[in-house]
Amino acid sequence: MREAQGYRPIYATAADTTITFVKSQPLRKPGKIYSYGKYLMVNEQGKGIHVFDNENTTSPKAVGFLKINGNVDMAIRNNILYVDHLGSLVSLDISDLNNIRTLTIIKTWTEALPPERNHYFECVNPKKGKVIGWESATLKNPKCYY
Amino acid sequence: MKNVLIVMIIFSGFVFVRCESDTASNFTITPTGKGGSMARFALGANHLYVVNNHAIKIYELSTDGTMLQTGSVEVGFGIETIAVRDNQLFLGANDAMYIYSISNPYRPSFVSRYAHITACDPVVVSGNYAYVTLRIGGTCRAAGSDALEVIDISNPQMPELIKSYPVNTPYGLGIDGNTLFLCEGNNGLKIFNAEKPNEIQQIKHYKDIHAYDVIPNNGTLIMTGDDGIFQFDYADLNDVHLLSHIKTQ
Numbered sequence: 001m002r003e004a005q006g007y008r009p010i011y012a013t014a015a016d017t018t019i020t021f022v023k024s025q026p027l028r029k030p031g032k033i034y035s036y037g038k039y040l041m042v043n044e045q046g047k048g049i050h051v052f053d054n055e056n057t058t059s060p061k062a063v064g065f066l067k068i069n070g071n072v073d074m075a076i077r078n079n080i081l082y083v084d085h086l087g088s089l090v091s092l093d094i095s096d097l098n099n100i101r102t103l104t105i106i107k108t109w110t111e112a113l114p115p116e117r118n119h120y121f122e123c124v125n126p127k128k129g130k131v132i133g134w135e136s137a138t139l140k141n142p143k144c145y146y
Numbered sequence: 147m148k149n150v151l152i153v154m155i156i157f158s159g160f161v162f163v164r165c166e167s168d169t170a171s172n173f174t175i176t177p178t179g180k181g182g183s184m185a186r187f188a189l190g191a192n193h194l195y196v197v198n199n200h201a202i203k204i205y206e207l208s209t210d211g212t213m214l215q216t217g218s219v220e221v222g223f224g225i226e227t228i229a230v231r232d233n234q235l236f237l238g239a240n241d242a243m244y245i246y247s248i249s250n251p252y253r254p255s256f257v258s259r260y261a262h263i264t265a266c267d268p269v270v271v272s273g274n275y276a277y278v279t280l281r282i283g284g285t286c287r288a289a290g291s292d293a294l295e296v297i298d299i300s301n302p303q304m305p306e307l308i309k310s311y312p313v314n315t316p317y318g319l320g321i322d323g324n325t326l327f328l329c330e331g332n333n334g335l336k337i338f339n340a341e342k343p344n345e346i347q348q349i350k351h352y353k354d355i356h357a358y359d360v361i362p363n364n365g366t367l368i369m370t371g372d373d374g375i376f377q378f379d380y381a382d383l384n385d386v387h388l389l390s391h392i393k394t395q
Contacts, residue, residue, distance in 0.1 A: 026395040033370045035361050036179035040368060042375055042392075057366050057377045057389045075187040075194060076179040080211035082187060082194055089196065091211050103211040108196075108203065117199050117224055118240060 006120030008137040010046055010070055011129035017069065017086060021097045024062035025050065031136075036076045039063075046070055046135030049083070051097065064097060070133025072115060084108075086132040113146050120145050182359035182370070183238075183268035183318040188230040193251045195235060197221075197228045202235065202246065202254050219246070219254050227268040234302060236276060238269040243278050245302050260297055260305040268359075272321040274300040275308070275343050279316035279328065292316055294328060296343045309344045318359030320367070325349075325380060327367055329357035335369055335376075337386060350386050 027050060031043035040054035048068040052060040070086045079095040080103070089108045093101040114121045114134045120142035124131055178189055188195045194205040194213065202225075204217040224240025235254055237244040242261045246254040265280035276297045292315055296308040313328060313336075320327040326340040335357040337350040356371035365381035366389065375392040379385075 027374055027392055028394055030358075030370045030372070030375060030394065032182055032184055032359060033361055033368055033375065034179050034181045035363055035368060037177065040375070041179075042370065052375075052392070054368075054377075057379075059390055060375070060377070060392060073185060073187045073196075075181060075185075075189050077189055077207075078177060078209070078211070080207075082189075082213075084196075089194075089205065089213075089215075091207075091213050093211050104213045106205070106213065106215055108215070115198075116226065 002141050004120045004139050004142050006122070006137065006139045006142050007114035007116075007134040008122040008139065009124050009128075009131040010133040010135055011131060017132070019083075019085060019090065019092065019100065019102060020067045021100050022065050022067055025065040029136075032073060034074050034076060041074060041076070043071060043074065046072070046133060049074060066094075066097075066100070070135075117146055180361055180363060182361050183229065183270050183320060184227055184359045186226070186228060188228045188235060190230055190248055190251050193248070195228055195230065195248075195254070197225045197237060199223060199225060201225075202228070202237070204252060204254070206252070216252055221246075222259075229269060229271060231271050236269045236271055238267045238278065240265065240267070243267070243269050243276060243297065243305065245299070245305065247302075257302050258305055260307075262295065265292075268318055270319055270321045271299065272323065272340075274298060275340075276305065277319055277321055277326060277340075279313065279319050281316050294319075294346075296340075296346070298343075309346075311346060317357065320360040320362040322362035322364075322380075325362065325383065327360045327362055327369075329359055329369070329371070331358070331371075332356055335360070337380065337383075339383065349383055 029045040031045040034041040038055040040052040042050040049066040051063040054060045068085050073084050075082045081092045081094045089106045091103045121144045123144040186197050196203045202219045205213045206216045207213050227238035229236045233249050235246040242259045245257040247257050265282050267280050269278045276299045278295045280293045292313050294311040294313045298306045314333045315331045317329040324341040326338040328336045334353040339347045356373050358371045361368045367378040369376045374394045377389040
């Protein structure tokens with residue numbers, strides 16, 4: 001069996017489309033990282049962002065998890081978090097994590113294809129619903145390539 | 147939580163970014179975070195630059211956190227990463243490194259294109275040098291060999307290769323002053339002394355961890371990979387050591 005690193009579609013039916021802050025989650029598939037003041041943000045591929053209090057770098061403490069389906073990238077300035085979320089670019093006020101506020105949503109990406117070219121992906125099955133994002137995955141015998 | 151976040155604002159003050167706008171004397175101190183080399187988002191003074199496969203999208207940011215898409219610049223194909231330094235954007239693409247000027251932050255303008263073999267490649271910049279990793283094989287479907295290229299960008303219009311070093315499945319990389327960090331996937335994390343760009347010396351190799359990307363930050367390196375988040379103290383290069391490890395489940 002041939003295995004390849006690539007992308008797997010995330011279907012609307014399986015995803016919660018609102019961004020929420022929930023209790024900390026186990027780290028499973030860490031993606032990109034972002035350092036903001038004493039906070040360390042770790043993307044959970046396609047799922048959201050783990051927030052760690054990293055003031056003490058010898059023992060970072062899990063603060064909670066920003067549930068952002070389809071998320072891959074982030075940037076933060078002045079307590080405003082910019083993220084990709086299900087085909088949109090979203091800005092969020094995270095001054096109070098327990099009361100995060102969505103400020104702007106700009107529809108920006110088409111989700112018909114994976115986020116990067118030159119990668120294998122699991123072919124889309126329209127019966128499963130609308131594709132709202134992609135997660136990286138190890139694929140077995142992938143047939144689609146972009 | 148509110149108090150914690152007020153503290154966070156104060157603490158984040160030390161992460162300042164020098165932002166140069168059209169008026170060179172205009173100097174602002176902004177609490178901005180720091181991402182790794184694989185980022186597709188880059189913050190300019192008042193703009194967010196996002197790369198997709200073929201273009202840079204430009205979003206104007208307001209102080210209240212709202213934003214507006216103000217433009218888009220077509221670049222080429224296979225753009226993977228973006229980094230900003232001063233008034234320049236550095237794009238890592240499948241077949242080249244691009245430099246764009248954001249002297250006019252609304253309209254990034256082409257400065258140069260440094261072509262290389264087809265590969266997957268983020269780019270980081272320090273001083274007069276850009277460091278680019280080229281990873282072939284896997285999903286990158288190219289021929290050639292994995293390399294770390296050091297490029298002289300003192301004249302951004304004419305980037306020039308200083309030296310190409312053989313490496314092993316490189317992913318993200320980071321540079322802090324003369325210390326270079328290189329993630330080699332299953333081959334681990336390597337730390338180099340890059341004081342002499344044509345004579346980079348390996349200082350340390352952590353072989354048994356999966357390394358994807360790094361953020362060097364004032365003596366503390368944050369590294370992400372399949373095995374979790376590792377932090378290393380590199381304040382003393384003769385005594386680089388592990389600080390913590392957040393394990394994956």
